[in-house]
Amino acid sequence: xxxxxxxxxxxxxxxxxxxxxxxxxxxxxxxxxxxxxxxxxxxxxxxxxxxxxxxxxxxxxxxxxxxxxxxxxxxxxxxxxxxxxxxxxxxxxxxxxxxxxxxxxxxxxxxxxxxxxxxxxxxxxxxxxxxxxxxxxxxxxxxxxxxxxxxxxxxxxxxxxxxxxxxxxxxxxxxxxxxxxxxxxxxxxxxxxxxxxxxxxxxxxxxxxxxxxxxxxxxxxxxxxxxxxxxxxxxxxxxxxxxxxxxxxxxxxxxxxxxxxxxxxxxxxxxxxxxxxxxxxxxxxxxxxxxxxxxxxxxxxxxxxxxxxxxxxxxxxxxxxxxxxxxxxxxxxxxxxxxxxxxxxxxxxxxxxxxxxxxxxxxxxxxxxxxxxxxxxxxxxxxxxxxxxxxxxxxxxxxxxxxxxxxxxxxxxxxxxxxxxxxxxxxxxxxxxxxxxxxx
Amino acid sequence: xxxxxxxxxxxxxxxxxxxxxxxxxxxxxxxxxxxxxxxxxxxxxxxxxxxxxxxxxxxxxxxxxxxxxxxxxxxxxxxxxxxxxxxxxxxxxxxxxxxxxxxxxxxxxxxxxxxxxxxxxxxxxxxxxxxxxxxxxxxxxxxxxxxxxxxxxxxxxxxxxxxxxxxxxxxxxxxxxxxxxxxxxxxxxxxxxxxxxxxxxxxxxxxxxxxxxxxxxxxxxxxxxxxxxxxxxxxxxxxxxxxxxxxxxxxxxxxxxxxxxxxxxxxxxxxxxxxxxxxxxxxxxxxxxxxxxxxxxxxxxxxxxxxxxxxxxxxxxxxxxxxxxxxxxxxxxxxxxxx
Numbered sequence: 001x002x003x004x005x006x007x008x009x010x011x012x013x014x015x016x017x018x019x020x021x022x023x024x025x026x027x028x029x030x031x032x033x034x035x036x037x038x039x040x041x042x043x044x045x046x047x048x049x050x051x052x053x054x055x056x057x058x059x060x061x062x063x064x065x066x067x068x069x070x071x072x073x074x075x076x077x078x079x080x081x082x083x084x085x086x087x088x089x090x091x092x093x094x095x096x097x098x099x100x101x102x103x104x105x106x107x108x109x110x111x112x113x114x115x116x117x118x119x120x121x122x123x124x125x126x127x128x129x130x131x132x133x134x135x136x137x138x139x140x141x142x143x144x145x146x147x148x149x150x151x152x153x154x155x156x157x158x159x160x161x162x163x164x165x166x167x168x169x170x171x172x173x174x175x176x177x178x179x180x181x182x183x184x185x186x187x188x189x190x191x192x193x194x195x196x197x198x199x200x201x202x203x204x205x206x207x208x209x210x211x212x213x214x215x216x217x218x219x220x221x222x223x224x225x226x227x228x229x230x231x232x233x234x235x236x237x238x239x240x241x242x243x244x245x246x247x248x249x250x251x252x253x254x255x256x257x258x259x260x261x262x263x264x265x266x267x268x269x270x271x272x273x274x275x276x277x278x279x280x281x282x283x284x285x286x287x288x289x290x291x292x293x294x295x296x297x298x299x300x301x302x303x304x305x306x307x308x309x310x311x312x313x314x315x316x317x318x319x320x321x322x323x324x325x326x327x328x329x330x331x332x333x334x335x336x337x338x339x340x341x342x343x344x345x346x347x348x349x350x351x352x353x354x355x356x357x358x359x360x361x362x363x364x365x366x367x368x369x370x371x372x373x374x375x376x377x378x379x380x381x382x383x384x385x386x387x388x389x390x391x392x393x394x395x396x397x398x399x400x401x402x403x404x405x406x407x408x409x410x411x412x413x414x415x416x417x418x419x420x421x422x423x424x425x426x427x428x429x430x431x432x433x434x435x436x437x438x439x440x
Numbered sequence: 441x442x443x444x445x446x447x448x449x450x451x452x453x454x455x456x457x458x459x460x461x462x463x464x465x466x467x468x469x470x471x472x473x474x475x476x477x478x479x480x481x482x483x484x485x486x487x488x489x490x491x492x493x494x495x496x497x498x499x500x501x502x503x504x505x506x507x508x509x510x511x512x513x514x515x516x517x518x519x520x521x522x523x524x525x526x527x528x529x530x531x532x533x534x535x536x537x538x539x540x541x542x543x544x545x546x547x548x549x550x551x552x553x554x555x556x557x558x559x560x561x562x563x564x565x566x567x568x569x570x571x572x573x574x575x576x577x578x579x580x581x582x583x584x585x586x587x588x589x590x591x592x593x594x595x596x597x598x599x600x601x602x603x604x605x606x607x608x609x610x611x612x613x614x615x616x617x618x619x620x621x622x623x624x625x626x627x628x629x630x631x632x633x634x635x636x637x638x639x640x641x642x643x644x645x646x647x648x649x650x651x652x653x654x655x656x657x658x659x660x661x662x663x664x665x666x667x668x669x670x671x672x673x674x675x676x677x678x679x680x681x682x683x684x685x686x687x688x689x690x691x692x693x694x695x696x697x698x699x700x701x702x703x704x705x706x707x708x709x710x711x712x713x714x715x716x717x718x719x720x721x722x723x724x725x726x727x728x729x730x731x732x733x734x735x736x737x738x739x740x741x742x743x744x745x746x747x748x749x750x751x752x753x754x755x756x757x758x759x760x761x762x763x764x765x766x767x768x769x770x771x772x773x774x775x776x777x778x779x
Contacts, residue, residue, distance in 0.1 A: 071743055074521060075521055078520060078521050078522050078525075079522070182627075183627075252618075253618075253635065253638040253727070254617075254618060254638070257638050257726060257727040257728070258637050258638050258643075258723065258726050258727050260720075260723050260724020260725035260726035260727075260731070260732075261724055261725045261726070261732070261736070261740045261744060262724055262744075402746070403745070406744060406745055410553075413726070413727075413728055414728050414729065416728070417640060417727050417728030417730070418728075419547075419556075419728045419729060420547065424547060428552070431550075432745075435536075435747070436519075436745070436746075436747065438517075439517040439518065439519070439747060439749065439750075440517075440518065440519050
């Protein structure tokens with residue numbers, strides 16, 4: 001009996017001492033992450049190196065499917081259980097919950113100077129906020145891809161870089177008609193099922209989604225929401241164009257019609273060689289490079305022009321620190337390391353991402369791919385960044401623009417399926433946006 | 441204060457327990473150390489509440505509390521999930537949902553997608569329940585007969601019930617999509633692609649058929665149990681009185697099966713109103729809103745549009761409708777039992 005008691009006491013002491021040792025040594029940092037391509041693997045590789053150099057820190061990546069990211073993150077953040085860091089695309093959503101890393105930084109001014117002011121301000125609550133909360137792991141720009149091989153097979157000339165949407169789609173239609181067969185239907189064009197993807201063409205066609213005051217700032221309500229308007233000739237023209245693509249059979253119904261209430265992409269059709277023109281964005285390059293490889297020639301093209309010029313939509317994913325963390329110093333140190341020119345360069349070069357990092361944009365990035373299609377596409381998208389319109393930045397960074405994004409996606413689909421006329425769809429988009437603003 | 445043990449009269453002879461039951465008694469005897477003091481403290485009669493307490497706690501935390509929270513959310517606005525950050529707006533959300541010139545024309549309603557969801561759900565409930573009851577009954581009658589391979593067929597019809605709705609939807613999606621198996625067969629036979637999931641009418645048709653296919657086995661089993669509980673001598677007596685198969689079904693099987701049919705009706709209606717999972721995977725409410733059902737409307741309103749208040753108000757209305765349906769069915773059930 002006595003020996004059994006001693007045995008249990010010994011076990012308890014071992015467990016206790018092991019826990020104490022672990023508690024003293026390891027600081028565990030958790031990152032909520034999602035993957036578009038191989039970036040999670042690249043990050044893990046970088047973190048393994050960081051952990052080897054900093055044995056007192058353990059960094060764990062919690063990978064969440066992108067559609068579930070905000071559903072998972074919002075309750076965690078609002079109930080005070082946020083991860084230490086998270087990769088988010090809806091940066092505005094969690095304003096007020098981010099960790100201001102300024103007090104823990106070695107060189108906050110240097111950090112702020114590394115990123116464009118619009119990006120730093122996007123992460124801040126208001127004009128009086130001077131905090132530094134995170135950095136962009138990648139920059140994205142929306143824009144179209146073409147299947148060059150199909151153009152060559154059809155003997156159709158590729159339109160010039162400043163062509164309009166009508167000219168591009170007309171050429172794509174010629175290609176599709178020339179190469180289609182009953183066994184292999186090739187569609188002229190597809191655009192991702194997302195209001196965000198429609199914004200670029202709409203702005204290029206002259207859409208005005210908000211008014212500006214005398215100082216040129218977007219007019220907002222008293223809650224700080226931009227007052228969006230759906231109905232403008234430019235948006236109407238873009239919306240009608242997308243409806244017509246469906247009516248005329250130029251685009252596959254799978255993307256907009258059958259996706260129900262969610263985002264959908266035409267990427268699979270493009271990688272299968274069933275799509276001539278695919279409107280999406282720079283984040284697809286890595287995935288296209290790995291799935292298409294050199295099976296056919298593909299490349300990004302500049303955003304088509306129109307009355308409003310030629311613009312895509314900016315965007316990207318940011319790695320943000322949350323103020324609930326128990327280890328703000330360690331979080332800041334890791335963020336500084338990950339956003340340093342050397343480490344961030346390796347990250348974007350291996351993941352095939354664009355970047356807003358000023359040093360890298362000045363020095364250029366040598367993407368680690370042998371595929372000419374991928375390299376050329378990244379160069380095209382890089383050249384699109386300076387062309388982004390001011391309105392595009394407002395749409396991207398306004399905290400309530402998500403309602404316009406979802407409204408366009410859902411209501412335009414109803415117009416395509418005939419449930420609503422285009423007039424009714426535009427009225428409903430306006431209603432959705434106004435209701436969200438009122439209820440926020 | 442009497443204990444449970446003391447309530448057993450001495451005249452009752454307790455059989456000598458075997459080793460297993462003695463072991464069980466010893467193990468369960470541990471609970472005496474917990475319950476005896478409680479019994480002394482609260483009395484024998486109140487011990488029922490102590491035994492109910494764990495279940496009530498689970499019910500309270502996981503069902504009652506969320507229901508109350510949902511109730512409160514329905515009267516608030518804001519895009520935060522924390523109650524403290526939400527504004528109380530009274531019945532505005534419910535009024536918004538009910539603001540409609542004609543519920544038969546959703547485009548005249550303030551929340552057109554809500555009413556499209558209501559209409560689609562109504563159509564789904566009526567057609568799917570009818571399919572389940574009619575085909576479930578036919579299948580149960582066939583499986584109740586002495587046919588070759590009866591056990592095999594009973595398993596086959598029940599098999600879809602064992603599958604997860606997500607698996608069911610993925611399998612059918614593979615069959616029905618534009619480049620799916622069914623279209624490959626049609627094209628192989630010289631036909632043209634059929635937009636099974638891209639056309640509103642077709643999508644509604646398949647959602648209903650797949651729902652019925654996936655659940656019919658369960659209800660067939662209930663009906664089969666009901667059929668087997670009918671005494672065979674009633675059919676023998678009927679035969680002596682000159683019944684044919686049709687009249688014995690009409691005057692013996694159907695009346696005696698009515699309570700079971702009623703259970704099937706109640707359960708299938710409740711399940712049909714709650715339809716969500718397989719449709720979410722198969723069509724996600726599309727094309728357009730052709731297969732948008734009320735639960736999915738609530739889901740998308742809350743988690744995609746971030747309008748938690750409106751979604752909560754819609755679920756309150758759904759709960760109200762379900763309560764009315766349940767009361768109606770309970771009353772009807774009593775009448776059937778009385779008859």
